Amino acid sequence: MSKVLLGEIAIERKETCKGNKDGFPIVGLEHLIPEQVTLSDWDEDKINTFTKLFSEGDVLFGRRRAYLKKAAVAPFDGICSGDITVIKAIPERILPELLPFIIQNDSFFQYAVGKSAGSLSPRVKWEHLRNYEFELPNIEKQRELARILWAMEETKKSYQKLLQLSNELVKSQFIDLFSLPGINKYGFTECKIKNVIIDLRYGTSKPASEHGTYPYLRMNNITYDGKLDLSELKYIDLSESELDKCMVRQGDVLFNRTNSRELVGKTCVFTEEKSMVIAGYIIRVRLNERVLPLYLSVMFNTDYGKALLKKMAKGAIGQANINAQALQNIDILLPPLLLQEQFAAFVRQSDKTKFELEKTLVELTGTYKKLMSANFG
Numbered sequence: 001m002s003k004v005l006l007g008e009i010a011i012e013r014k015e016t017c018k019g020n021k022d023g024f025p026i027v028g029l030e031h032l033i034p035e036q037v038t039l040s041d042w043d044e045d046k047i048n049t050f051t052k053l054f055s056e057g058d059v060l061f062g063r064r065r066a067y068l069k070k071a072a073v074a075p076f077d078g079i080c081s082g083d084i085t086v087i088k089a090i091p092e093r094i095l096p097e098l099l100p101f102i103i104q105n106d107s108f109f110q111y112a113v114g115k116s117a118g119s120l121s122p123r124v125k126w127e128h129l130r131n132y133e134f135e136l137p138n139i140e141k142q143r144e145l146a147r148i149l150w151a152m153e154e155t156k157k158s159y160q161k162l163l164q165l166s167n168e169l170v171k172s173q174f175i176d177l178f179s180l181p182g183i184n185k186y187g188f189t190e191c192k193i194k195n196v197i198i199d200l201r202y203g204t205s206k207p208a209s210e211h212g213t214y215p216y217l218r219m220n221n222i223t224y225d226g227k228l229d230l231s232e233l234k235y236i237d238l239s240e241s242e243l244d245k246c247m248v249r250q251g252d253v254l255f256n257r258t259n260s261r262e263l264v265g266k267t268c269v270f271t272e273e274k275s276m277v278i279a280g281y282i283i284r285v286r287l288n289e290r291v292l293p294l295y296l297s298v299m300f301n302t303d304y305g306k307a308l309l310k311k312m313a314k315g316a317i318g319q320a321n322i323n324a325q326a327l328q329n330i331d332i333l334l335p336p337l338l339l340q341e342q343f344a345a346f347v348r349q350s351d352k353t354k355f356e357l358e359k360t361l362v363e364l365t366g367t368y369k370k371l372m373s374a375n376f377g
Contacts, residue, residue, distance in 0.1 A: 006087075006102075007130025009094040013058060013086040016051040017079055025078035026050060032062050032070035032084070035365075037104040037153055039072040050079045052086060057096055059087040059103045064123045066112035073100040085126055095142040101149050105372045108132060134376045145375055152368050159361045166354050167225050170347055171302045177343055178295075180304050181331040188335050193296070194328035199286040202257075202324070203278030204246040208234030215276040217248070219256045222266040222282070226301035228254075236277055246284070247275050253285040253293045254278065255300075255327060261320040265309030267300040269293045283324055291332075292340045294347060299332065 017024065026043040028050070033040065039060065054060060055077050062070030064083040080086065087103060089096035102108065111132050116122035137145065179185045208216040212235030223229050238246070248254065248270045256266040258281040270276070278284055287293055299305050308330070313320035 002136060003133055004093075004136045005130060006132040006134070009136065010059075010087050010089050010099060012126040012130075013054060013088045015053040017053050018051075021048075021051075021079060025076055027054075027060060027074070027078055027080040027084065029062050029064060029070065029081055029083050032060060032072055034069045035104070037072055037100045038157065039075055042078065048079070050081055052080050052082055052084065054078055054080055054084075054086040055088070057089070059089075059100050061085045061087055061103055061112075061129075063112075063125070063129075064121055066109055066116055066122070066124050069104070069106075069109045071100070071103045083123070085129065087129075094136065095139065095146055097146040097150065098142050101145075101372055102134060102376050105376055106369060107134070107373065107376070137375060141375075145371075149368070149371065152364065152371075156361065156364055156368070159357055159364070163354055163357050163361075166350055166357070170298065170350055173346055174298050174302060174343065175304075177339060178299075178333055178335050180299075180302070181333055184333055186335070188333040190331060190333055192328060193285075193330050193332055196288050196291045196332070196334070197285060197328065198288050199284070200324055200328065201245050201284045203280045203282045203284070204236070204238065204242060205280040206236060206238070208236050208279070210235065212236045214238065214243075214247075215274070216279065217254070217276050217282060218279045219259055219263075219266065219281055222254055222256050222268045224263065224266060226266070226268050226297055228268050228271055230272075238277060243277070246277050248278055248284050249275050251286075251293050253287065253296055255283040255285055255322075257281055257283050257323065257327070258319065258321050261310055261313055264313045264320045265300060265306065265322055267297050267305075269297045283327060285327075290334060290337070292337070292344055294344050295335075295340045296332065298343075298347070 026046055026048050027039065028043070031039065031041040031043070054074050056074055058074045060072055060074055060080055061084065062068060063085045087099070089099040112124045112129060115128035116124040136142075178188070181190065184190060208218070214236050215230075216234040216236040218234065220232060221229050250270060250273055252270045254268050254270055256264065258264060259266065285296070287296065300309065309322060312326055313322050315321045
């Protein structure tokens with residue numbers, strides 16, 4: 001094992017497409033998923049200004065906001081954003097299959113963040129990345145590591161697929177049991193959301209901090225698939241008179257009213273026993289006894305719900321908005337409460353299965369990272 005610089009075993013690919021771009025898959029920063037070494041999303045036949053070429057096997061590294069940990073191996077030839085650095089292995093100096101794991105490594109991202117320049121949108125240049133130093137095993141060890149790491153990557157993808165299927169099963173069960181507004185094949189009572197609301201409030205516009213009395217929920221604490229994510233909490237201090245307006249309690253439905261057009265309307269149920277405070281771009285919805293919070297949340301997280309919210313969002317693409325009045329005027333069905341409770345029991349059982357899958361995935365990811373750190377650190 002010997003120490004090498006990244007620039008000694010890889011180069012930056014700088015070729016550009018000067019002709020017709022028809023037929024080239026297109027990769028932007030939004031297609032790179034944090035901490036995923038396999039590219040799973042891209043565009044085709046879409047008008048774009050990208051010209052940077054990449055080839056199958058190259059590593060696409062998101063040089064803007066490197067702390068997002070975006071780097072993936074290309075499964076085909078294509079065109080990518082200028083905010084992506086295309087890194088090509090030098091086969092005589094490193095096993096190409098191993099390079100993606102050297103790039104998709106916490107120590108490399110930490111180095112890249114340290115070399116980034118710019119305040120609002122920091123970027124890092126290849127001239128700095130090429131000086132990243134790491135341990136490179138001999139070729140026999142490289143082959144062994146590549147085999148193990150790719151096998152672990154495939155296992156991770158299998159677990160992620162199972163989690164995705166679990167989410168889809170819940171949404172499918174929802175539609176099977178209840179149908180949807182506008183279809184209502186079971187003849188349930190129809191009404192507006194405002195007819196089943198006890199209370200609806202916006203959160204506070206006061207800034208959060210790293211310290212404070214109350215945990216402070218922001219739009220990043222609601223996931224795209226409708227879960228509460230408390231991994232990155234901020235805190236806030238508020239007077240007693242302000243608390244009632246923006247405090248949430250167990251069973252409240254949280255609705256993200258402002259975001260990009262793709263993410264506006266993220267919805268989840270607040271499941272914690274400890275009360276927390278919401279930011280101003282979240283709406284707190286408190287329902288009466290006719291509707292279970294989970295029922296409303298899952299409806300908004302179906303493909304139907306997401307399409308509806310996206311369509312009704314107003315404003316710019318990057319900062320769309322759905323106000324409280326528009327939210328209250330959305331049509332919903334009112335199935336019998338017993339049927340809603342049966343669905344809730346199904347979701348709880350599904351969540352138990354997902355919890356075990358997520359736990360296994362976290363353990364596998366931890367082992368995966370330790371292996372990379374031990375061999376490339």
